[in-house]
Amino acid sequence: MNSYIKEGDNPDITEERKKASFNVDALTTFYHGGDKQLQNRREVEKYIEDHKELQDTRPTPFMSRDELIDNSLRKIAGMAKFNEMIDMNNIDRTTYFLQLVHVRDSMAFSLHYLMFLPVLNSQASPDQLSEWLPKSLSGTIIGTYAQTEMGHGTNLSKLETTATYDPKTSKWWPGSLGKFCNHAIIVANLWTNGVCEGPHPFFVQIRNLETHESLPNIKLGDIGPKLSLNGSDNGYLVFDHFRIPRNNMLMRYSKVLPDGTYVKPPNAKLAYGGMVFVRSMMVKDIANHLANAVTIATRYSCVRRQGEMKIGAGEVKILDYQTQQYRIFPFMSKVFAFRFAGQQLQEIYKEISKELKMGKLSQLADIHALSSGLKALVTFEVQQGIEQCRLACGGHGFSHASGIPELAAFSCGSCTYEGDNIVLLLQVAKFLMSNCTNSVSSGVCAYLQEKNSSKSSDLTTHQQYSDKQIIQDFEHVARKSVLRAFDKLRLTSQTCQKHEAWNRCSVELCKAARWHVRLYIVRNFLATIAIAQDELKPVLRALAQLFIFDLQVSNKGDFLENGYMKIQQIEELKEGVWQAMSTIRNDAVSIVDAFAIHEFELKSVLGRRDGNVYPGLFEWAKHSQLNKNDVHPAFDKYLAPIITKIRSRM
């Protein structure tokens, strides 16, 4: 019996659950990475269900900005009582606990956990750690990561905040900076002995630890309402010749000696490690936001009946329309593709950061390129997917009751923070160009050196399209795109300065970067499902085929070029798309059930597990302040006098 079926559920959604062709719990375990991860999730969910102080007092979309901040801090204060759930030895459970308490409201201390602690941990010297880490873990030190300025976020080399050894700018954006944190890791251009040594991180106290007032020569404030993340006080910080001790420069890798001598790090970019960490963590997390949106749209599409396919036969579930399936299912398949890629990226990051700690830097460029590429491509695709899921829910999708507007607003920020996506794709392109000049490329770039690649695809039918053939075809397209950009750059560089040539080729360079990242995701998706248990292979294969075939059909020009594929082969791939969607249709609700997203996270009337949407919408609307009185006071105050006057003249 499917554990998702319960008494009182909407009959349409129960009918869908009875169609499942696979074991939902088995897919949940596979999707979440095993029993241990699943046990972590269940513990956290039970814990929060049992502790009301960790839950929202009312749906957050009805809250003002002050209420959001209050709600966020109340839950943080509540969390402080539950230290047993903050276990640095069980990061997965701790992360899920933080995420399920705050969901998309971005708690006021996101940056403390997400960047301040990791950067302190990786950039501070052992002595600095022993002094600052215990206070930072206990919460007496609350920090943020303040790098971006009003005038500079992308171009770190031109940061105007200077840290002059013994010698005015504003930091703008950092989360928690405005009102709540009392410390910040400040990234500033270091000047010592009259030389600029580039961006470096500094540990800076910004508020009085007793009164919490801004320290002298520091101005702090909130930057105002944003598209989302309004539960966080993203702020500004103005320094006016603020002095800090030399020892407040984080000195694990580079140092300033008492006489001002600068000691170089093994690699200047080790100082950027915090950004690589967050980019590596974000991919799996942002894929989960797409999983939320796809869950909402899929479940709602099974209880929403609209229109008759056959006159007189009664209205159909909108998920029976092929166009509705095509709006949702490709993004359902991307949830798996991006989650598996994000999972793999976190594993790679863990391995490489161990090597970096031991001073082995050979993988630094690779992890920078991989984390930048996946972050840039996945956040953009997720933003597109959440919007399609909103559209799939019609008018109710536009209401905060659906949960989708909050998902959309949250996800679009990820295309900008932690590095603008275009800027990061250009970083991947730099990495690729340098691999084109290498005589031998290893790892993720080995395909660039393939000299005897096939001149045409040997795809026959989509049923027989093997993993090997798929990867060969994607390697062909990615290699062609990268080498085309390389040749364009080489030729253009013969007619103008290097930086101008780079700019004139930058659109092609971004296209090449995207194909490189897509190849990585396709390869990883196929490798991941190859190790799944047999009973899950049919549904996972259908999802993988939908992801891959739809990607090829949507970019058919790249596959048709130079006759590599024939139009008949593209038509065959289209058939594969329709076939995969038809296979997925009967399992759609069970696939999203397998994400096992708790109602606290989903925050959606349309996507609720039981499918009882319409009664739920009325319950939701009762929270509206406008419904406190039948006649709103503003009517009596402004309209009634005018109407009375008009009537008196009639």
Ligand SMILES: CCCCCCCCCC/C=C\CCCC(=O)SCCNC(=O)CCNC(=O)[C@H](O)C(C)(C)COP(=O)(O)OP(=O)(O)OC[C@H]1O[C@@H](n2cnc3c(N)ncnc32)[C@H](O)[C@@H]1OP(=O)(O)O
């Ligand atoms: C549990 C998980 C939950 C996650 C989600 C929760 C979300 C909750 C809300 C979170 C909200 C906010 C968090 C986000 C906070 C921030 O936004 S922090 C600020 C982020 N800012 C940026 O990312 C700035 C982007 N700009 C840059 O990184 C650099 O300026 C740029 C790379 C664009 C340029 O670097 P430059 O050094 O100026 O110049 P280049 O010549 O391009 O690079 C020189 C060489 O250095 C290499 N490089 C560059 N960056 C890195 C790096 N990070 N690591 C390693 N190497 C790097 C580059 O490849 C060049 O190498 P080469 O010389 O070619 O060999």
Ligand SMILES: Cc1cc2nc3c(=O)[nH]c(=O)nc-3n(C[C@H](O)[C@H](O)[C@H](O)COP(=O)(O)OP(=O)(O)OC[C@H]3O[C@@H](n4cnc5c(N)ncnc54)[C@H](O)[C@@H]3O)c2cc1C
């Ligand atoms: C929700 C949110 C939270 C944030 N939290 C923090 C935080 O906690 N700490 C922190 O330090 N920062 C934070 N930021 C700032 C964020 O990191 C920056 O906004 C981001 O790095 C982009 O930089 P920018 O704003 O300077 O954009 P810009 O670089 O000004 O981007 C504007 C346009 O210029 C283009 N562009 C810029 N440079 C180039 C180039 N070299 N080549 C081609 N095109 C280019 C971009 O592609 C983009 O289209 C946050 C931002 C947001 C939205």
